[in-house]
Amino acid sequence: MVERVRPLPYRMPLVDGESTGSYVTRLAARHGQSVSHLLATVGEGQSAAEVAARESELYFNRAARQRLVAMTGQPLAQLTRALVSLRDEHLLPDSPGVPAWKWPWRPHAGFLVRGCALCAARRGVLDPVWLIRPDPWYVCVRHGRFYDDSRDDRVPFIDLSPGPHVLQAERRRLRLVGSGPVGRLLVADAFGVLAHEAVSLPRLGGGRTTPLRLLPIVARVASRMASLERRRLECQLGPDEHQHWRDQVSKDLGWQLGTALDAWSQQHPPLRRERAERLQQRWQLLSAAPHKDVPEMASVDKLTCVPWEVLIRGPRPYG
Structure with missing residues (x-):
């Protein structure tokens, strides 16, 4: 007993x-x-x-x-x-x-x-x-502080008051993640796209402040992905719209995103209408393949669908 x-x-x-x-x-x-x-x-x-x-x-x-x-x-x-x-x-x-x-x-x-x-x-x-x-860092938007898994007690956090744009980006990211599993997946995909060497940005894991540099860009890329994904899940994409979307995003954001965005969009092809009609509450459900699941503690590099061959050579986004 x-x-x-x-x-x-x-x-x-x-x-x-x-x-x-x-x-x-x-x-x-x-x-x-x-x-x-x-x-x-x-x-x-x-x-x-x-x-x-x-x-x-x-x-x-x-x-x-x-x-x-x-x-x-x-x-x-x-x-x-x-x-x-x-x-x-x-x-x-x-x-x-x-x-x-x-x-x-x-x-x-x-x-x-x-x-x-x-x-x-x-x-x-x-x-x-x-x-x-799920990831080794987070931003406290209430108090404007960046925390991570560093064990350095001398610098337990980074004050974000000199960089309000980072807090704005984090709020934007949280809104997207809060919209449902698809939002979290798209944020991970944005990090995966930005890991391509042609984009010439640091990868997560390369330095303590790397997420702070990437967050504003990730928020913008993920938002653009979300607009396309909504239309895809509603079966409103024409055969040439992926290419137009990719060219427009690359032009608007000003980075060399074309190759990585191609790889991402190929993983999210247009849905047949009969497939779309079977999806109830589409934005709250997972996308079609390759996304299968969204484990609660899965990190960005475990969630993204961007195929690793688009990284050409080198480590995963987390290094």
């Missing part, structure tokens, strides 16, 4: 997007416990030696998750809304009646990114917070 879990006396504020390891580390510190002691109450586990919340993610199975719910006094719906890795798709396999956890050397998916200290403070959290994100 599994011992009943007693609720802890203090309820910890939740931070949206926080990693489970970061939350449990804060929870243990608040109650004067070591993380290992608290996890022993949750269930049986495996941990890499000296693993920390800033290095890897902590995973539970369903039974262990339920014990965490009982321990924290937080409803399951609230925990899974805030802590991505507690959602069903990220749970460890169930062992009959055995609560289990695992803290590996590396996250199973995603990246550990430093959380915005100002956002955390708004929730009453003053301890360091680490988020689990």
Whole structure:
């Protein structure tokens, strides 16, 4: 029989997007416990030696998750809304009646990114917070800060007040991503197109500030892709419109995008009307091939459909 879990006396504020390891580390510190002691109450586990919340993610199975719910006094719906890795798709396999956890050397998916200290403070959290994100960086638009997976405590973030255009681009990108899975895929495709060597731009992974340089361009390219994709899914594209669209985008944006845009548009051919009519709520559904799925923690270079041969030579966009 599994011992009943007693609720802890203090309820910890939740931070949206926080990693489970970061939350449990804060929870243990608040109650004067070591993380290992608290996890022993949750269930049986495996941990890499000296693993920390800033290095890897902590995973539970369903039974262990339920014990965490009982321990924290937080409803399951609230925990899974805030802590991505507690959602069903990220749970460890169930062992009959055995609560289990695992803290590996590396996250199973995603990246550990430093959380915005100002956002955390708004929730009453003053301890360091680490988020689990599909990409190794993000922009806090509320406070105009760029955060990434750097472990340099001397420069925990980059202030974006000197570059308001980056914040404008990030808001534009978020609107596109928020429109549904297709929007997120098109943002990834825009990064893939810009990785072509003919475009002469740095690739993601080439430097800490590279996303800041690329974001304004990505937002513009992805928006142009979205206008074409909407028409494609509504079966309104003529045989020559891809070429016209490509030429117009290349002319308007001023980069050598032609070859990469050709490769992208070939992956998104016009749909037959009977195929389009079978798609209900088309913009919310995935595009036709080659996009098959949009895993929650899939990074840009795992989502883009731009074939890697268009990169001619060299690494993937992330390097």
